[in-house]
Amino acid sequence: MDSAANPKKAVPTPEQDTAWKNYVEDFRGAGHETVEWIARYFNNVADLPVLAKVKPGELLDALPASAPELGESYAAMLSDFDRIIMPAVTQWNHPRFFAYFACTGSAPAILGEMLAAALNTNGLHWKTSPAVAELETRTLDWLRQWMGLPAGWFGIIYDTASTSSMHAIVAAREMVAPEARREGNPPGLVLYTSEQSHSSIEKGAIAVGIGQNNVRKVPVDADFRMRPDALAAMIEQDKAAGKRPFCVVAAVGTTSTTSVDPVPQIADIAEKHGLWLHVDAAYAGAAAIVPEHRYILNGAERAHSLVVNAHKWLLTPIDLSVFYTRRPDILRRAFSLVPEYLQPQGDPRAHDLMDYGVPLGHRFRALKLWFVMRYFGREKVEALLRSHIEWARRLADLIDADPRFERVAPVPLSVVCFRYKGTDEDNKAIVDKVNASEKFFIAYTVLHGKVTLRLAIGNLATTWEDVHEAWKLIQGAVST
Amino acid sequence: MDSAANPKKAVPTPEQDTAWKNYVEDFRGAGHETVEWIARYFNNVADLPVLAKVKPGELLDALPASAPELGESYAAMLSDFDRIIMPAVTQWNHPRFFAYFACTGSAPAILGEMLAAALNTNGLHWKTSPAVAELETRTLDWLRQWMGLPAGWFGIIYDTASTSSMHAIVAAREMVAPEARREGNPPGLVLYTSEQSHSSIEKGAIAVGIGQNNVRKVPVDADFRMRPDALAAMIEQDKAAGKRPFCVVAAVGTTSTTSVDPVPQIADIAEKHGLWLHVDAAYAGAAAIVPEHRYILNGAERAHSLVVNAHKWLLTPIDLSVFYTRRPDILRRAFSLVPEYLQPQGDPRAHDLMDYGVPLGHRFRALKLWFVMRYFGREKVEALLRSHIEWARRLADLIDADPRFERVAPVPLSVVCFRYKGTDEDNKAIVDKVNASEKFFIAYTVLHGKVTLRLAIGNLATTWEDVHEAWKLIQGAVST
Numbered sequence: 018m019d020s021a022a023n024p025k026k027a028v029p030t031p032e033q034d035t036a037w038k039n040y041v042e043d044f045r046g047a048g049h050e051t052v053e054w055i056a057r058y059f060n061n062v063a064d065l066p067v068l069a070k071v072k073p074g075e076l077l078d079a080l081p082a083s084a085p086e087l088g089e090s091y092a093a094m095l096s097d098f099d100r101i102i103m104p105a106v107t108q109w110n111h112p113r114f115f116a117y118f119a120c121t122g123s124a125p126a127i128l129g130e131m132l133a134a135a136l137n138t139n140g141l142h143w144k145t146s147p148a149v150a151e152l153e154t155r156t157l158d159w160l161r162q163w164m165g166l167p168a169g170w171f172g173i174i175y176d177t178a179s180t181s182s183m184h185a186i187v188a189a190r191e192m193v194a195p196e197a198r199r200e201g202n203p204p205g206l207v208l209y210t211s212e213q214s215h216s217s218i219e220k221g222a223i224a225v226g227i228g229q230n231n232v233r234k235v236p237v238d239a240d241f242r243m244r245p246d247a248l249a250a251m252i253e254q255d256k257a258a259g260k261r262p263f264c265v266v267a268a269v270g271t272t273s274t275t276s277v278d279p280v281p282q283i284a285d286i287a288e289k290h291g292l293w294l295h296v297d298a299a300y301a302g303a304a305a306i307v308p309e310h311r312y313i314l315n316g317a318e319r320a321h322s323l324v325v326n327a328h329k330w331l332l333t334p335i336d337l338s339v340f341y342t343r344r345p346d347i348l349r350r351a352f353s354l355v356p357e358y359l360q361p362q363g364d365p366r367a368h369d370l371m372d373y374g375v376p377l378g379h380r381f382r383a384l385k386l387w388f389v390m391r392y393f394g395r396e397k398v399e400a401l402l403r404s405h406i407e408w409a410r411r412l413a414d415l416i417d418a419d420p421r422f423e424r425v426a427p428v429p430l431s432v433v434c435f436r437y438k439g440t441d442e443d444n445k446a447i448v449d450k451v452n453a454s455e456k457f458f459i460a461y462t463v464l465h466g467k468v469t470l471r472l473a474i475g476n477l478a479t480t481w482e483d484v485h486e487a488w489k490l491i492q493g494a495v496s497t
Numbered sequence: 498m499d500s501a502a503n504p505k506k507a508v509p510t511p512e513q514d515t516a517w518k519n520y521v522e523d524f525r526g527a528g529h530e531t532v533e534w535i536a537r538y539f540n541n542v543a544d545l546p547v548l549a550k551v552k553p554g555e556l557l558d559a560l561p562a563s564a565p566e567l568g569e570s571y572a573a574m575l576s577d578f579d580r581i582i583m584p585a586v587t588q589w590n591h592p593r594f595f596a597y598f599a600c601t602g603s604a605p606a607i608l609g610e611m612l613a614a615a616l617n618t619n620g621l622h623w624k625t626s627p628a629v630a631e632l633e634t635r636t637l638d639w640l641r642q643w644m645g646l647p648a649g650w651f652g653i654i655y656d657t658a659s660t661s662s663m664h665a666i667v668a669a670r671e672m673v674a675p676e677a678r679r680e681g682n683p684p685g686l687v688l689y690t691s692e693q694s695h696s697s698i699e700k701g702a703i704a705v706g707i708g709q710n711n712v713r714k715v716p717v718d719a720d721f722r723m724r725p726d727a728l729a730a731m732i733e734q735d736k737a738a739g740k741r742p743f744c745v746v747a748a749v750g751t752t753s754t755t756s757v758d759p760v761p762q763i764a765d766i767a768e769k770h771g772l773w774l775h776v777d778a779a780y781a782g783a784a785a786i787v788p789e790h791r792y793i794l795n796g797a798e799r800a801h802s803l804v805v806n807a808h809k810w811l812l813t814p815i816d817l818s819v820f821y822t823r824r825p826d827i828l829r830r831a832f833s834l835v836p837e838y839l840q841p842q843g844d845p846r847a848h849d850l851m852d853y854g855v856p857l858g859h860r861f862r863a864l865k866l867w868f869v870m871r872y873f874g875r876e877k878v879e880a881l882l883r884s885h886i887e888w889a890r891r892l893a894d895l896i897d898a899d900p901r902f903e904r905v906a907p908v909p910l911s912v913v914c915f916r917y918k919g920t921d922e923d924n925k926a927i928v929d930k931v932n933a934s935e936k937f938f939i940a941y942t943v944l945h946g947k948v949t950l951r952l953a954i955g956n957l958a959t960t961w962e963d964v965h966e967a968w969k970l971i972q973g974a975v976s977t
Contacts (some may be wrong), residue, residue, distance in 0.1 A: 021621040076631040148556060328858070
């Protein structure tokens, strides 16, 4: 069959008016149906099991082994979505999802994703879509103001905090060991972060060729905060041994307990030794929007970079990780490689996003954040975050009042770490019982070597009642 | 003001029935309106200017300097989107977008993005959303079959091809120099790629600490394909000098001319010297779906990894880059770092996507690809790609028939490189004139040191008439 000699039109196009009209009309029908589906989902999600109940491989086996030869109808696809996919979805948008960091795929953001997908515009370069670069600049400047960060900081969106932090590590290397760009990593580069910091810091250091042995895990104090004295001592020791300290990553809101490292003291040390200071505020940074909690970013104005994820506590669906730096010049020096076929624009206001990171293509992610910030406004976001923090405080009080339980960490934000005063197995059994109820999803962590329950508040639809019910279920799950 | 003591409910919740109902009803209204907007866009996009006409800073200045204090209406947001944002959008979904690699944000994918945003589910871990891991596995296996790649290859989705290729480089290092994970990069690692390969390879090598000086740009033949003899000689020379060759990146479809490197011969050399072979088929890999063009992936079955972007020629909006590897064990060894709070599931069918790369969070991207593959089916995708390739061939014939022009590279796929037989300035002037018409967007590249026009076909709505009109405009733009 010499098909190339007989080109068939593959799909409806404007040339084939009827076929294209059908393509668009079909979309209209399915699009409206999907809007209705989402509206029903918003109204019913609280009744769905939070955790998917499928067994490993169950969905895989339910899906055909091969893709269809001929196109299928939207009706078939949406029906399968409901019937096969949904039971395998863990409902992160459920008001009783209390695991990891609770988050929200909010309504205005969905519109942003719809439009971004339809336009499919790509801001690798200023001129390839000025809207991508400029809306991103403006929206991230809005968020910078909300968080009380210094004017002039440069913001860019990457997919996840892991990616943002990896970029921070590369920028740090560019500042301290600029020869690495041409010659590869010199020996002896050392990075510092606390033993409570997120695994992505270590992973980033591995990826960029620093190596695990050169990641120093600085000890923490009783409240899980990095000890500046220990940091200073480690740096001195490494320098004495001929190493090259180049980066320190402070956490504002560690993953287990949301502890806040003492950034001002860490900044002193970083400045003294010429290290790049990166602040990982992926979850907690949002809390700075609440005036009485702005203190968590004290000292962050002295950082070289900071990451905060809009897709954690800022009502924006994954993925949207915001990376700020006061040294975009260094970030650009680390990553810019402009090939002939992507000539720069030349105008200082027309910066090319591809010059500031690994990914060349740049999705129009700013659109959903713009919609979120406009739809809710600062006041509502502030009030929402304040409620979450208040409820965590209230839960902590209830835990403190029950002698069978103990809290294991302070509660500066919306995450509570506590344990039943029994064995690790007792505590794991509580988690299992709570999650088996299908009504809640909580996770556990390990603190001071012990299994610790962890309840994270962060969804838009969550109420105090949801938190309280979880606590009552936890109390009832104690084996007596 | 002690707001914490007087928590206000920030936003509507199910507890506050009316407010939540309003939240959902508002979304319904705006959602339906957005579906209608997109339907109109599909019908009218061909009439919009392809390139945004704004000046640098124009959109930035049109947006308020600060985010609103109080929430705004969807009506205001959508009106501003139309009025302020749209003029700054370059229309990548336009049938006459012929720059870079033309691509499509297709209708079924929009539904996938809507649902993914609403669920906001995150497949970092199998249990955090089995649907994410398993639909990704199944869908990428479907695509593997369409492309005729070997059974058993492991697939994972990253954001862009740049990120995929960076992961390939890290996996290559893990295979050849596994000590790097703990100790950091050893000296002397060398990577090979052709002088026509995409800048992301060099950027990836910089990011992971290999260094630009250790990226060998292998010369190409007259048709812009990597010369295996030159590759072999460079490797021998480096080994003789005590270097450690570890990775070769072959391009199937280079960025400028879509030339196809001789993968079988490169695989021979990679095997002889124990190098990881990565195939960058970001754009061209899709063409393997067309039986008579499957040859472009000959030899790729011997590669360790391969990247193909669904968001290039496979009807899926950005971002969705597919990374295949036959050595997921090495990829996992390079990246897995399982912290206590993210315990593994233990079941061999329940793999955790976070173990296979830098990003921890994992968006439900597979959903849009699943919808695209089902909606179009293999037959329509095949026919569409065949048409694009045929039209490129037809355009090449027209160019060859006009003595004022010359083709500069073969046309194996849907991109045509050619030039007016004049100065670089003459050719740039043609590009400027064509783009200033607002009806087309073409780009140029530099080949054999000369400015070369480049027309890329790849959008769903494009017809032969669109390509032909572009050619007539180019002919007319010759300064006489």
